[in-house]
Amino acid sequence: MLQIPCPWCGVRDEDEYRCGGQSHIARPALDSSDEVWSDYLFNKDNPKGVHYERWLHVFGCGRWFNIARHTVTHEILAVYRMGDPKPTVEGGAP
Amino acid sequence: MKRYSIFSLAAGALTRHRRWEPAWRTAQPRKAYDIVIVGAGGQGLATAYYLAKKHGVRNVAVLEKGYLGSGNTGRNTQVTRSNYYWPESAAFFDLSLKLWEGLSTELNFNIQLSQRGILTLAHSHHELDALQRWANAIQVNEVDSLVLSPEDIKRRVPLLRLDGRYPVHGGFIQPRGGTSRHDAVAWGYARGASALGVDIIQQCEVTGLAMQGDRVTGVETSRGPIGAGKVMLAVAGHTSVLAAMAGLRLPVVSMTLQAYVSEPIKPCLDTILLSPVVHMYLSQSDRGEIVFGGGADAYPSYSQRGGVPVLQDTIAAMIELFPAFSRLRLMRQWGGIVDITPDTTPLMGPTSVENLYISGGWGTGGYKAIPAGGDTMAYTLVHGAPHPLIKAFGLDRFARGALIDEGAASGVAH
Numbered sequence: 001m002l003q004i005p006c007p008w009c010g011v012r013d014e015d016e017y018r019c020g021g022q023s024h025i026a027r028p029a030l031d032s033s034d035e036v037w038s039d040y041l042f043n044k045d046n047p048k049g050v051h052y053e054r055w056l057h058v059f060g061c062g063r064w065f066n067i068a069r070h071t072v073t074h075e076i077l078a079v080y081r082m083g084d085p086k087p088t089v090e091g092g093a094p
Numbered sequence: 095m096k097r098y099s100i101f102s103l104a105a106g107a108l109t110r111h112r113r114w115e116p117a118w119r120t121a122q123p124r125k126a127y128d129i130v131i132v133g134a135g136g137q138g139l140a141t142a143y144y145l146a147k148k149h150g151v152r153n154v155a156v157l158e159k160g161y162l163g164s165g166n167t168g169r170n171t172q173v174t175r176s177n178y179y180w181p182e183s184a185a186f187f188d189l190s191l192k193l194w195e196g197l198s199t200e201l202n203f204n205i206q207l208s209q210r211g212i213l214t215l216a217h218s219h220h221e222l223d224a225l226q227r228w229a230n231a232i233q234v235n236e237v238d239s240l241v242l243s244p245e246d247i248k249r250r251v252p253l254l255r256l257d258g259r260y261p262v263h264g265g266f267i268q269p270r271g272g273t274s275r276h277d278a279v280a281w282g283y284a285r286g287a288s289a290l291g292v293d294i295i296q297q298c299e300v301t302g303l304a305m306q307g308d309r310v311t312g313v314e315t316s317r318g319p320i321g322a323g324k325v326m327l328a329v330a331g332h333t334s335v336l337a338a339m340a341g342l343r344l345p346v347v348s349m350t351l352q353a354y355v356s357e358p359i360k361p362c363l364d365t366i367l368l369s370p371v372v373h374m375y376l377s378q379s380d381r382g383e384i385v386f387g388g389g390a391d392a393y394p395s396y397s398q399r400g401g402v403p404v405l406q407d408t409i410a411a412m413i414e415l416f417p418a419f420s421r422l423r424l425m426r427q428w429g430g431i432v433d434i435t436p437d438t439t440p441l442m443g444p445t446s447v448e449n450l451y452i453s454g455g456w457g458t459g460g461y462k463a464i465p466a467g468g469d470t471m472a473y474t475l476v477h478g479a480p481h482p483l484i485k486a487f488g489l490d491r492f493a494r495g496a497l498i499d500e501g502a503a504s505g506v507a508h
Contacts, residue, residue, distance in 0.1 A: 001402045015403040019393035021347070038493035042345035042436050046334035048396045071348070071396045 005079050006057045007065050020054035022046075023066050024086050048072060050089050054082070095289035097202050117281055118288035123295050126321030127155045129475055130313055131328055132300050132336060134158030135167035136276075136461060137453045138328035139283035139294070140468020141475070146290035148469070149476045154292045155322075156284075157315060159299035163280030166330045169398075169430035170461040171353050171377070171385050173366055175212045175271035177232050177239055182486040183439065183500050184235035189483060190466030191270060197465060203282030205274045206380065212271030212366040213247065215262055215415075221371060222263045229266040241266045253362055259414050260372055271366060273377055279464060303339040309448040310340060324475055326451040331396065331431025333441070333454035340447045344454075345436050345492055349390040350429040351458050352400035354408065356422040358382030372411035384419060386412055390432060390458060400429035432458050437497040442471065442487040443480040451475060452489070 002014035022044050028036045045051070051071050056064050068078040068089045077089045096102065096115055106114060129145060131138040134156045145151040158164075174194050176187035198205050216222035225241070232239040244262050247254065256262040284294055295317070302314035303325065312321040327336045331348045358381050368375035376386035388408030391401050405427065413420045434457040435441060441455030453471045456463065470481035480488055491497060 013403075014401065021394070034493045034495075039343070042492045043343040044334070044345065044347055045343065046346055046348055046394060048332070048335050048348075051394055053394065069393075071394050074395065074397060 002074055002076070004055065004067065004076065006060055006063075007079055007081055008063060009057060009060045012057070012060060016057060016059040018056045018058045020056055020064065023052045023054045050077060052086055095202075095285065117285040118294055121155070121288075121293035121295050123155065123157075123298060123315070123317050123320050124293065126312065127293070128153040128323045129326065130154075130320060130322035130324075131156045131326045132313065133165070133328040133330070134162045134280075134284070134294055134296065135165045135328060135330065136163070136279055136283065136464035137456070137467045137471070138326070139280060139287055140464050141326060141328065141453065141471045142292045142294075142468075143283045143287040143290070144468045144472035145475065146287055146292050149472055151472075151476060152291035154287075155320065156287070156292060156294045157298045157300055157313070157320075158294070158296045159316075161296050162284055162294065163277055166430040166432065166456075166460065167276055167280050167464075169353065169428060170276055171375075171387050172273045172276050172461065173212065173271070173375075173377070174207070174274060174462040175268050176237050176462070177212065177214075177228075177268040177271065178235070178237075178500060179228055179231050180498050180500055181235055182498050184232065184237055186466055186470070186483050186487070187463060188235070188237050189469070190463050193465030193469065194274065194462075195270075197279070197282070201282035201286050203278060203285060205278045205282055207272060207274040208380075209270050209272035210365050210377075211267045211269045212368060213242070213250065213265055213267045215247070215265040215367065215369045217260045217263060217369065217371050219263060222265075225264070225266055232268070237268070238270050239266050239268050250365055251363065251367060253416055253418050254367070255415055255417055258417075260369070260411075267365070273366065273379075276461060283464075283468070300336065300339075303336075303450070305340065305447075310450045322449075324449045324451060326453060326471065326475060328453040328471075330454065330456060330460065331433050333433045333452065337445075337452070340445070340450055342445060342447060342450075344441065344452075344489070346433045346441070346455055347394050348396055348431050348433050349393070350395040350397055350400050351387070351390045351432045352404055352408070352427060352429045353385065353387040354405070354424060355379075355426045356384040356386075356419070357425050359384070359422065362418075367415075369411065369415065372414070374408050374411035374415070376412060376416075383425065384422060390434070391429075396431055398429045398431060400427065432456070434458070436492075437499045439498040439500050440467070440487050441489055442467070442484045443474055443489070444478070445489060
């Protein structure tokens with residue numbers, strides 16, 4: 001069971017949360033090509049290592065936040081709010 | 095290759111089983127091959143086998159970082175079926191099922207195919223409507239399916255509780271669906287491919303791709319560089335990691351899918367039973383164990399362990415449907431890394447990098463596709479263009495918006 005620290009509620013079990021996938025994906029310009037839109041919509045970094053991702057505290061405060069988590073060990077290396085810049089984390093590419 | 099038969103078995107018994115040959119050669123890597131396949135799982139080995147058997151391409155190596163069949167091929171729950179919704183999927187997966195039906199003879203290796211049927215349950219009136227639509231679509235695809243009443247289901251699965259928390263309103267069965275022995279599939283293809291001249295090289299991890307401009311020319315491995323005319327990636331959950339070595343980003347998220355096995359008991363369940371809504375499916379192995387699984391862990395992961403919440407949910411659902419199984423002891427639990435695409439349809443064929451091919455995106459249902467995946471990818475590698483049956487499964491479908499949104503791909507939602 002992952003213990004995930006919500007920035008507002010503190011540490012709770014993983015089944016109070018829902019993972020929203022990769023974070024920091026920038027929306028392309030409206031007149032972008034189909035390839036660029038396809039990349040934005042579907043392609044993912046999917047790293048074996050540090051992953052920057054969004055989580056929703058669905059059975060808690062109902063708010064979104066970001067975490068940096070290692071996808072092999074599941075160790076949570078940073079917790080930060082939506083809109084905050086991507087932190088540099090030891091052991092992973094920024 | 096020494097053929098297996100009742101006579102070879104008797105001869106083996108008379109010599110106290112001391113004279114059996116290894117099923118495949120132990121190969122050392124050569125400098126270069128026409129085709130290098132990364133990953134000695136079912137897909138990679140089947141592709142190598144059909145390259146040699148059907149196309150005469152024998153200068154082929156299959157590289158494996160661990161031991162043969164140690165990834166998802168040896169971790170899945172052995173279900174074969176072709177009860178898909180969309181015509182593109184049904185045509186491909188039914189070819190696979192037809193190949194499964196002749197595979198023991200083809201490989202001269204008993205893969206223990208048991209077509210005991212796969213039965214999907216509906217727990218509400220509305221779900222039954224949706225299942226009937228699904229069952230009709232399967233029939234239109236010229237694949238077998240049969241809608242069942244609760245009474246039919248009770249007759250087939252006496253231990254199932256029909257009036258509990260998840261009442262059974264009906265369901266449908268694909269009678270040709272079944273189980274087989276996953277290790278035997280890997281071993282059978284490896285033995286066949288090796289006998290035809292394919293080098294299967296274990297303990298050989300690919301650490302990089304050798305590139306010349308926009309073209310792949312070989313692979314870097316833990317046992318030195320190996321040149322290749324063409325490279326195919328068949329690495330399941332690590333598809334993104336290997337593709338990144340060629341600078342490719344893919345529409346794939348890797349997740350952990352768990353499976354569980356109980357202690358063995360007497361025969362009590364002679365079909366595969368699946369409930370999409372409560373996220374649980376189960377069958378009984380030939381050894382008597384109850385083999386079951388559920389949804390994937392709900393976040394990206396490269397861990398082959400699996401978390402507790404999904405384990406709890408899956409067991410709770412199973413016990414609700416089969417109260418008798420609450421007395422069983424859980425013998426083993428494990429996880430495999432599955433590469434899930436947005437439409438749960440595989441990624442197959444050439445890539446934007448010249449000479450680099452992918453057989454991936456198999457998600458939670460690649461095992462059943464092993465024979466057809468190998469057959470069509472062998473054709474694709476030889477012709478440099480996708481086999482007609484997998485044309486719709488190419489990487490270009492996302493930019494074209496031509497997704498094959500296959501809700502039936504995993505049977506349960508992931």
